[in-house]
Amino acid sequence: MTNICYPNKHELLSVEQALLEIRKTIETVNESEHVDLPQALGRVLSESVVSPIDIPSQRTAAMDGYAFAAGDVAAGQAAKLQVIGIAWAGRPFLAQQTPSQCVRIFTGAVVPEFADSVIAQEQIEIDGDTVSLPLDWQPYKNIRAAGSDVKQHEELIAAPKKLTARDLSLLAAAGIEKISVKRKLNIGYFSTGDELVALGEPLAVGQIYDSNRYLLAGLLSDPNHTVSDLGIVADDPLKLEQTFKDAAQHYDVIISTGGASVGDADFVKQTLEKCGQVNFWKLAIKPGKPLAFGKIGSCWFFGLPGNPVAVLVTYEKFVKPGLEQLAGLPARQALRLRVRCDSRLKKSPGRQEYQRGILYQQAGGELAVRLAGQQDSHQLKVASQSNCFIVLNADSTGIDAGEMVTVEPFSAEL
Template identity: 45%
Template structure:
């Protein structure tokens, strides 16, 4: 496990006071490592957990050739593009049933979806393509099907002995269904990542406390709680911690001894961080950054230790929007990596900007936006208005973040921009 100092020492252009977003992300990615503990859980408890080992299919899925339609199983040689064929119906097969005989020339079998294909048949003619021809017979019009149509092959979905799911996959509903189709009742997953978090500041009050003059209710813990819950972390909420060196030191030690990662909000801006820096130097390997981004310029990252326990530390800014932005673009990827998940970067999509957006090269900007489809059927994005880092309402109104990259200049109306949709994220 490389130390933060070792990773940084390899960078020739490292400047903690002017750090590009991409470089900060790469440093964090190089430092964090996955938790090693693995546990087995029941299939229904595996949703959103990270798969610890590859799953190899123990069976063929499907186990036999079967029908993809309700209709008639026929020999491909008996039907063709040039003439109609009248065939004798010799049996009916339902799903879960079977037919022991072999279909000969001029014969067919009525078959239901999922039923095994009878011996001698290689094609299924859907019911709606056929015509009744008398008692026990059916007529197949010319050109109704081609040989092999509507037949699912043995092992078409998965072959026995082949990988079904790869380690590192976050298990979604379709994956649970896939595992069930293999008869797998228990799944090996990484243990849940434990994350402790708290807010810092003498001005903060928790919900239910009186709001004194000059004070504000702490919103950051609730957004952090929601974002961590979406990741499936085991959450330790340590409340609000006062701006006092002894109290902060104790909070950091408790958090470090209880969790794999510690997230704080506030206390990392210029002028606030003097004693925090001193404390971090005592507890571990932590650096304070001024990142070329907006919002969320100040941030601390590193590792802290206490009583033989280690934890990664993410010191996020105090402003509510900055907390969410820095979490999504720095902490989220790192926490997923610690969970053992395969690379899971936020997906970008390209959308036309409805209006100009002022931007100077040299920093990355994350602006709140709303993507909507116009009367012409074209999707466009508009900015929600004032982009102050304390305006949490704008995050609630938005349905995406507009990503204006480091080297990007002013955006003109109609220009394509990158956006990250909130759906399934916030």
């Protein structure tokens, strides 16, 4: 069954319309599991976490120095204090003190009850067990109050969130050993095409090695995914239908590459219509116009084009947001920058284009971009050398060298 969501059946669906359709259609998985903190990196937090303790749990020294009571020292006057002990991190000083006494203290150590000030070791002079304070010493400094980072019962991390190393450190500081995360998504992927050959096999005339499964394996590498490579499926409607039906029984998502256009041997869309629902399949994007999205039973599917660069673009723009939606993450916007383009960019109006570029930083710190090479959708070397998409709106007719363009970096490193 086809459920085309185009404003006009003869029009191509825009990138924004396709994303909206994906986001309003896909529902988040409900199941969660508890995992130990070391296994939580990159997982999606399913329940907000509150702190069972104050962090820090006691008053602690913010630096190495000497702890004392400010009331024992006259303000604005030099003073001498007797050192009566040492407070180590993890080994507090517990003895009592009398006026004009102090304790040597190290960063992170518990401040003795009698003390309300810590003076940095660089500010004092020491003679045996006597410390001399300067005239300009200041009271009530260099002490971290209990709960100055997090109060007991305060929310530590709000769900949903994909957990970072910083998050795990915060959770560990609160003494939390296990947390609740969304269960992993089960994803199966395969390639279609009689021309495809697996690695290790000789190439006959007209055949090519299947690179798309290796591209998808890398793109799908994520702690929230359990991924299965279902191999290569021939251009045979019956085999393709059986593959879809079998996979739909075992996976949350199926991703295929190839066979999604309108050629005589492109069977993906018609097969999906036979055994499921196709929400859309033609988009105003380049590369990647033929993309089928829909559902077979309770299993979502994305039928991507066959050209590898089109797979890269459509995965990043549609599949990845769909998987994030399914995993329970909020919608996000890719980082976009406006930079000067050093290359002339050719484009015909009608489709939004994602050209492959090289974003670089000049000596003065300004960012600029240039084309990575030829822009045919089969050219993997250019894709390998690029580090960003140059985004050209559907109505753009090209860019002259020196003009400003929008880029989406692949990462924060250039």
